[in-house]
Amino acid sequence: xxxxxxxxxxxxxxxxxxxxxxxxxxxxxxxxxxxxxxxxxxxxxxxxxxxxxxxxxxxx
Amino acid sequence: xxxxxxxxxxxxxxxxxxxxxxxxxxxxxxxxxxxxxxxxxxxxxxxxxxxxxxxxxxxxxxxxxxxxxxxxxxxxxxxxxxxxxxxxxxxxxxxxxxxxxxxxxxxxxxxxxxxxxxxxxxxxxxxxxxxxxxxxxxxxxxxxxxxxxxxxxxxxxxxxxxxxxxxxxxxxxxxxxxxxxxxxxxxxxxxxxxxxxxxxxxxxxxxxxxxxxxxxxxxxxxxxxxxxxxxxxxxxxxxxxxxxxxxxxxxxxxxxxxxxxxxxxxxxxxxxxxxxxxxx
Numbered sequence: 001x002x003x004x005x006x007x008x009x010x011x012x013x014x015x016x017x018x019x020x021x022x023x024x025x026x027x028x029x030x031x032x033x034x035x036x037x038x039x040x041x042x043x044x045x046x047x048x049x050x051x052x053x054x055x056x057x058x059x060x
Numbered sequence: 061x062x063x064x065x066x067x068x069x070x071x072x073x074x075x076x077x078x079x080x081x082x083x084x085x086x087x088x089x090x091x092x093x094x095x096x097x098x099x100x101x102x103x104x105x106x107x108x109x110x111x112x113x114x115x116x117x118x119x120x121x122x123x124x125x126x127x128x129x130x131x132x133x134x135x136x137x138x139x140x141x142x143x144x145x146x147x148x149x150x151x152x153x154x155x156x157x158x159x160x161x162x163x164x165x166x167x168x169x170x171x172x173x174x175x176x177x178x179x180x181x182x183x184x185x186x187x188x189x190x191x192x193x194x195x196x197x198x199x200x201x202x203x204x205x206x207x208x209x210x211x212x213x214x215x216x217x218x219x220x221x222x223x224x225x226x227x228x229x230x231x232x233x234x235x236x237x238x239x240x241x242x243x244x245x246x247x248x249x250x251x252x253x254x255x256x257x258x259x260x261x262x263x264x265x266x267x268x269x270x271x272x273x274x275x276x277x278x279x280x281x282x283x284x285x286x287x288x289x290x291x292x293x294x295x296x297x298x299x300x301x302x303x304x305x306x307x308x309x310x311x312x313x314x315x316x317x318x319x320x321x322x323x324x325x326x327x328x329x330x331x332x333x334x335x336x337x338x339x340x
Contacts, residue, residue, distance in 0.1 A: 018084075018093060022292040023063055024073040025082045031098035034083040039124040044148065044155045046080035048062065049087050049102055049109060049117040 062119075062134065064301035064334075068294035069138035071178060075145055078176040079156055080121070087114065101126055121148045123155070135332060146178065171198055180206050193221035201231055209235035226256035237265055240340040245269040260286060260295035267299065268336055271306065280306055287323040298334070300324045305333045 018029050028034040038045045066072050076082050085095040087102075087109060102120065103110035105128050109117055119141065121130035130148030132141045149156040158173075165173055167190055174183035180202050187199040200215035212235075216228045229252055236245035246269035252262035263286040271279035283303045290296055300323050307321055 020292075021063065023067040023294050023297065024070075024077075025067055026077045027082050027084060029083065029085075029093070029095070031083060031085065031095045031101065034081050035097075035101070035124050038081040041081070041159070042155060042157060043079060043081050044129065044152070045120075045122045045124065046076055046082045046145075047098070047102060047120045047122060048082075048084040049098075049120070050084060050091070050093070051087050051109075051114050051117055 064297040065332075066132075066136065066138040066141040068297050069142065070294075071142050072138060072145065073294070074176040075142070075178060078173070079149060080145070087117070119144075121145070123152075137332075137335070142178075168195060168198060171195075171202070175202060175205075193219045193224060197221070197224050197227060197231075200228070204231050204234050207238060209238070226252055226258050230258040230262050233262070233265065237268070240272070242269040242272045246273070254289070260290050260293055260299065264295045264299045264302070267302065271302070271337065272340065276306055284323050292324070296324070298336075302334045302337060305337050308333075 018027050021027065028037050034045060037043070083098065084093065085098040086093045087099060088094055089096050089099055099110075102122075105122065105126050106117075106120070108114065116134040118131040118133050119136075120128055121132075121144070122128050129152055130144055132144035136144070162173055167186065171183040171186040171190075174180075174186065183202050184199065184206070187195055187202060190199075196215050196218035200212045200219065203209075203212035203215055213232060216232060219228050229248065233245055233248040236242070236248055246266055249262040249266045249269070252259055256262070263282065267279045267283045267286070270276075270282055280303055283299045286299055287296055287303070303323055304321050
């Protein structure tokens with residue numbers, strides 16, 4: 001059961017459009033985590049808002 | 061275009077991962093990467109991004125309290141985005157301080173940090189004092205980035221580690237790209253094996269060699285085959301951008317929404333033409 005749940009979580013991660021980006025940029029999601037990380041590490045947020053839509057293939 | 065261009069540029073990726081917290085989101089909260097918290101945070105600082113129809117937003121450099129300290133245009137070149145990143149760090153040095161872990165770095169680790177920060181001269185000074193194949197390879201790479209190709213080749217001669225053999229082949233090929241010697245570039249890269257971690261990079265430049273030798277259709281077939289045979293990475297994005305640029309007869313900019321124009325099935329505006337297609 002635990003393994004099944006773990007696989008489900010891993011599969012869900014694979015399906016994320018964020019995971020599908022392979023530029024090498026270490027994106028932090030969701031925003032609350034990114035903001036927390038920026039505050040704690042003393043770094044700036046580098047934010048790219050997208051205006052024309054995103055799909056689950058990671059397209060943008 | 062950002063993903064194929066600036067966001068796939070090694071300098072930008074290194075500096076972003078070292079000194080920034082990268083984040084992207086869809087302004088439409090219902091999109092695949094919509095994020096209500098991010099939208100509220102950004103729209104508070106940039107009211108114009110809160111409407112129903114907005115022009116393509118820039119990359120924003122913001123502190124965690126919501127102030128915009130810098131930005132780079134969505135259609136900026138890699139050089140322009142990189143310059144904007146460096147500028148915002150120079151203007152706000154508190155955000156560029158070394159972490160406790162970074163202050164303890166020495167040798168190869170310190171050199172790696174300096175390369176990430178764009179201090180190639182500093183990295184070179186550190187690496188010149190180091191010994192071993194990995195240090196020789198890292199030094200050669202830094203020298204190649206500085207376009208000191210003869211010195212780079214001398215450093216690569218000291219790399220006696222088989223695991224780095226493909227890396228050395230690809231690194232040494234860059235001098236042919238810089239010189240516009242496309243026959244040598246094509247020949248230097250032709251034997252990089254598919255199993256290599258540099259294969260997509262070698263194929264990208266191999267295709268460019270064909271393109272600049274006047275064999276445009278061959279280049280497109282070569283790139284298409286590469287994309288089909290690989291998992292996505294930064295070089296594959298760049299390859300698709302080049303492919304689209306050659307296939308697009310109008311030149312300049314275009315939408316990859318045209319059927320079949322993108323091997324990766326990309327949608328949307330692709331921005332400017334890949335600069336590597338410019339006549340050298």
